[in-house]
Amino acid sequence: MSIEPITGRYLNIEVGGRPLRIYFEEAGSGRPVLCLHTAGAHTAQWRHLMNDAEVTANHQLIAFDMPWHSKSLPPAGFETEEYMLTTEAYIETILAVVDGLGLDRPLLAGCSMGGRIALQLAALHPDRFSGFIAIEASDFQPAWYDIDWFHRPDAHGGEMGAALVSANISPYAPTEERWNTLWMFMQSGPGVFRGDLSFYTRDDSLIGRLSQIDTTKTPVHIIVGAYDLTCTPEDAKRTADAIPGATLAVMEELGHFPMSEHPEGFRPFFLEALNQMAG
Amino acid sequence: MEQYLSGKTLPRHGSRPFVRDHAVFPDQREYQWIPLTALERCAALRTVSPTYKQRGDMREEMKAMQARLEERAHIVRLGRLFSETVLLKIDDEEYYLVFDKGRISEILTGPSKKIPYCFAVTTDADALARFWQPRPEPGFHDIFGLVKIGRAQILGDILTLVKNLRFLKDVLALPREGRA
Numbered sequence: 001m002s003i004e005p006i007t008g009r010y011l012n013i014e015v016g017g018r019p020l021r022i023y024f025e026e027a028g029s030g031r032p033v034l035c036l037h038t039a040g041a042h043t044a045q046w047r048h049l050m051n052d053a054e055v056t057a058n059h060q061l062i063a064f065d066m067p068w069h070s071k072s073l074p075p076a077g078f079e080t081e082e083y084m085l086t087t088e089a090y091i092e093t094i095l096a097v098v099d100g101l102g103l104d105r106p107l108l109a110g111c112s113m114g115g116r117i118a119l120q121l122a123a124l125h126p127d128r129f130s131g132f133i134a135i136e137a138s139d140f141q142p143a144w145y146d147i148d149w150f151h152r153p154d155a156h157g158g159e160m161g162a163a164l165v166s167a168n169i170s171p172y173a174p175t176e177e178r179w180n181t182l183w184m185f186m187q188s189g190p191g192v193f194r195g196d197l198s199f200y201t202r203d204d205s206l207i208g209r210l211s212q213i214d215t216t217k218t219p220v221h222i223i224v225g226a227y228d229l230t231c232t233p234e235d236a237k238r239t240a241d242a243i244p245g246a247t248l249a250v251m252e253e254l255g256h257f258p259m260s261e262h263p264e265g266f267r268p269f270f271l272e273a274l275n276q277m278a279g
Numbered sequence: 280m281e282q283y284l285s286g287k288t289l290p291r292h293g294s295r296p297f298v299r300d301h302a303v304f305p306d307q308r309e310y311q312w313i314p315l316t317a318l319e320r321c322a323a324l325r326t327v328s329p330t331y332k333q334r335g336d337m338r339e340e341m342k343a344m345q346a347r348l349e350e351r352a353h354i355v356r357l358g359r360l361f362s363e364t365v366l367l368k369i370d371d372e373e374y375y376l377v378f379d380k381g382r383i384s385e386i387l388t389g390p391s392k393k394i395p396y397c398f399a400v401t402t403d404a405d406a407l408a409r410f411w412q413p414r415p416e417p418g419f420h421d422i423f424g425l426v427k428i429g430r431a432q433i434l435g436d437i438l439t440l441v442k443n444l445r446f447l448k449d450v451l452a453l454p455r456e457g458r459a
Contacts, residue, residue, distance in 0.1 A: 149441050155441075163448060166421070171414040
């Protein structure tokens with residue numbers, strides 16, 4: 001029996017003039033690191049790093065569920081709305097969480113769509129952060145699938161989404177963590193994965209902004225797994241090459257959800273990223 | 280394909296007939312196959328090829344997949360609503376996996392222009408051998424990976440595939456167990 005050091009609370013913010021109740025977890029003390037989950041999932045993707053004493057010894061890890069995801073309820077009136085994440089709303093939400101938690105220039109670590117928005121913030125709001133760890137992050141990924149597949153009354157969108165993203169998990173991932181990772185997708189609310197994918201596969205506005213990123217002020221480190229079919233090492237390299245001074249690490253035996261699917265394999269790469277951000 | 284079809288309507292044989300000499304198409308009309316010409320029949324029956332040994336091996340692989348599925352109750356349960364024919368085309372060999380409520384009830388071998396199927400996965404024996412490794416190389420670790428690296432195609436009713444994706448991925452990965 002044991003109680004983990006992770007604690008969860010709720011933060012009330014406003015985004016687009018509407019009140020939102022955001023669930024967040026934190027662990028550790030020291031330099032704050034705000035962690036962003038992937039599309040169609042939630043904060044539990046960061047569970048291993050938040051329980052890692054070596055990481056939390058001098059870093060305060062904070063992760064939150066995006067609205068509509070897991071314990072962050074959708075806004076009032078959601079029953080008549082179609083969830084479609086946009087770059088603008090995503091940025092506003094993250095900055096509202098930073099303000100609401102009183103974080104002073106945290107590091108920002110995001111995976112997949114979280115990595116994408118981390119690079120958008122590096123271009124548009126670098127003064128709010130002290131560095132960016134962009135995991136499985138690329139400039140743009142058009143969909144090879146139909147995002148509408150994942151929100152239909154005649155199919156289970158969560159199970160379909162999980163089966164689709166299993167293509168991005170490494171065969172080296174321990175079985176238990178592979179399925180824990182997939183479970184989060186199975187849990188996803190109706191239409192939420194689709195709405196996240198709309199942002200991820202249709203908004204290419206980052207491409208033109210990459211060259212604006214000033215890594216002398218806020219370092220950018222991109223990490224990518226070789227088994228990621230969505231954001232391949234080639235995609236990540238193309239993105240890193242377009243950001244003057246960005247660095248890149250390729251993980252030969254990991255996939256698209258490294259912190260969740262293979263915590264032991266990801267750990268050294270994350271520690272390396274934190275060390276790089278130490279300046 | 281139309282050259283083999285005539286519009287003659289046949290009596291129905293239930294809602295989902297699977298009879299070797301006719302087929303039901305989405306427009307719900309039944310079509311009778313016009314017999315192949317002698318020349319076409321000869322071409323269809325020409326099976327002697329350099330991959331003959333491999334063909335026998337692959338047929339055994341399909342049978343082993345069918346047998347393993349019988350022993351995996353949790354996978355059969357995932358496919359309990361899946362009764363479709365899936366074409367697995369490996370190089371020039373065709374294997375029609377006839378699923379019935381999550382089990383493979385029959386494996387038909389081609390080449391055939393007459394067997395209706397829901398969707399097809401076309402690939403090559405080398406790609407499949409690499410896909411079936413316990414720890415495949417990147418790109419070879421998933422059917423969509425094979426598609427992405429240009430070693431497979433998925434044709435036909437892809438939505439039905441996606442609706443049953445975990446089931447079908449688990450079935451297609453069964454041969455990995457024999458190599459672990």
